[in-house]
Amino acid sequence: AQTVTQSQPEMSVQEAETVTLSCTYDTSESDYYLFWYKQPPSRQMILVIRQEAYKQQNATENRFSVNFQKAAKSFSLKISDSQLGDAAMYFCSMEYGNKLVFGAGTILRVKS
Amino acid sequence: EAGVTQSPTHLIKTRGQQATLRCSPISGHTSVYWYQQALGLGLQFLLWYDEGEERNRGNFPPRFSGRQFPNYSSELNVNALELEDSALYLCASPLGFRDSWSSGKETQYFGPGTRLLVL
Numbered sequence: 001a002q003t004v005t006q007s008q009p010e011m012s013v014q015e016a017e018t019v020t021l022s023c024t025y026d027t028s029e030s031d032y033y034l035f036w037y038k039q040p041p042s043r044q045m046i047l048v049i050r051q052e053a054y055k056q057q058n059a060t061e062n063r064f065s066v067n068f069q070k071a072a073k074s075f076s077l078k079i080s081d082s083q084l085g086d087a088a089m090y091f092c093s094m095e096y097g098n099k100l101v102f103g104a105g106t107i108l109r110v111k112s
Numbered sequence: 113e114a115g116v117t118q119s120p121t122h123l124i125k126t127r128g129q130q131a132t133l134r135c136s137p138i139s140g141h142t143s144v145y146w147y148q149q150a151l152g153l154g155l156q157f158l159l160w161y162d163e164g165e166e167r168n169r170g171n172f173p174p175r176f177s178g179r180q181f182p183n184y185s186s187e188l189n190v191n192a193l194e195l196e197d198s199a200l201y202l203c204a205s206p207l208g209f210r211d212s213w214s215s216g217k218e219t220q221y222f223g224p225g226t227r228l229l230v231l
Contacts, residue, residue: 045202
């Protein structure tokens with residue numbers, strides 16, 4: 001079974017600082033895709049970043065980057081220069097069988 | 113390009129009633145995915161429709177059903193509502209991304225959701 005685990009229910013970061021959200025997963029597949037989604041209070045799910053498992057290079061999208069460790073099955077999200085608008089629930093997910101499997105989520109609070 | 117749309121935004125029903133939720137995918141795209149986000153249970157895959165056919169379903173009872181229309185919009189029907197069906201129901205539409213190696217994977221983009229409350 002494919003599982004995604006987010007061990008941090010809640011994290012806090014000071015505005016302009018850096019925070020890392022953790023995610024581990026389990027799969028027997030060799031070709032898969034990993035995603036981070038953000039869900040602000042509006043409840044709209046927004047794609048943050050995507051990583052293809054066969055690519056060794058870590059994905060980056062502006063202030064967002066991932067640390068993808070395939071052997072360890074780890075996929076953490078780093079947010080640099082945190083902004084108040086980054087406050088949201090963050091979900092790590094993995095594509096499996098044309099559907100997404102999600103972790104439980106991490107609430108990120110940003111302090112001004 | 114229009115995004116994923118869902119209606120209604122909120123729905124209040126009583127136990128035993130039926131609920132119908134609607135979703136329109138990204139214009140021109142044929143697949144629709146439904147997910148349930150219930151308090152304490154996280155996001156769970158419900159159903160996948162493509163080209164008018166149900167392609168996959170999650171671990172939900174048969175009273176969760178749906179269909180996809182020729183214009184690729186979709187309905188999710190929940191019969192015999194129970195209190196625990198109260199949740200945010202999210203619809204997603206995939207956009208493909210391809211490169212020289214992959215078989216053509218897709219990224220799912222979500223609609224704003226329908227919040228169902230069962231009293």
